[in-house]
Structure formats: structure tokens, C-alpha cells
Amino acid sequence: KQEVTQIPAALSVPEGENLVLNCSFTDSAIYNLQWFRQDPGKGLTSLLLIQSSQREQTSGRLNASLDKSSGRSTLYIAASQPGDSATYLCAVGSYNTDKLIFGTGTRLQVFP
């Protein structure tokens, strides 16, 4: 059974810091992994999607890496800004099931 864990659960940093958010999963037989952003009371914004054949994806100040063998993904946020404050979720698509398994999220606060 696939389990997805995100560490840390919460993070508060000053503006300008570079951040690393972690996502680990127990079953390496995945077809993709996706990082989402969710603002309070809002929907999901897809940030980065990594297919199982890829090692990383980049979009602006965001970089996500994937290491299937160790069951880990990291989301790197460069030069954080107060507007980055949100909850970040990772979700794993596994071959042994058709559903996405979500982590519990990292709640990020970037203060000026």
C-alpha cells in the first residue's frame, strides 16, 4: 500500500531564503509525481509534474527532483517571497492503483 509523507509539516522562514520541501513514498512503482500549491480555502494549483522517466522539472524559481529508487522527491524554492506562503502538497500516481495518493502537506509561511 502506497503511503506518502511530507516533511516538514510546517515551515516559517524570512523572505529571500532558499527552501527544500520533502516528499517520500513507500512504493517505487510510480508513473508520476506531482507538486501542488493550495491557498487557504482555495483549490489546487499544479506546480510541477515529474513523469517516472524524468529526474527533475523546473519552472521559474521552482525545481522538483525525483529519485524513485529511494522513494523521494524534493521541491526546491529559490529566493522565497511572502507570496509563496501556502500549503504545498505532493501526490503520487502508482501503477498498482488508479488513484493519486496525497501527502499531508507542508504549510509554508514566508514573512517579510
Next chain:
Amino acid sequence: NAGVMQNPRHLVRRRGQEARLRCSPMKGHSHVYWYRQLPEEGLKFMVYLQKENIIDESGMPKERFSAEFPKEGPSILRIQQVVRGDSAAYFCASSPHARETQYFGPGTRLLVL
């Protein structure tokens, strides 16, 4: 190509009433997934449907909840005799084929008074 549409965006029901949540998948997508996010919790899978068929309903409560995806029209998640514990955000996602990228709708926020 419009994204996944969900309506209503907000729904208020009194205990005992019925709630109907609608999801229109992206054009060309025949696979629909429903997820629920309880307050202060992560998203949990409820049900997976492919046109006219329920493929996996392992995450859906056995009583009061049902889902359908007819040949024509949107997918419907139906909650009968709602209780306060049903208050949550319900998200729908669609994909063109199984085990491919799922695209999410904006969600329906259900509040049961």
C-alpha cells in the same frame, strides 16, 4: 480547451438534505476521480469512474454516498441525508486514460448546517 468544471462552487445544506455535486471533465477525458478534503486534512480518494462504470469506489463511504458518470452529461457525486461531518471540499479530476496525469477542478465546498 476548458479545464475541469465543477459546480456549484459552494453549497450549503441543512442536516438531512441531499447534496448533488457536478463535475464536467476536460474534453476528451473519459476518466473521472473524486477526492475529499476534510477541514485541516489532506485529500483522500473517494471514487474512480469511467464512462457509465464505477471502477474503484474503495474510498467512498458505503452509506449515503453514490457516484455516477453517465454516457452524456457530467459526473455526479450524490450525498443523501447529509450530516455535519460531510462538510468538506470535494475535488474532481479527470484524465484521458487510466494512470495518466489527472487535472483537477476548482472544487465544491459543502457546508452542512
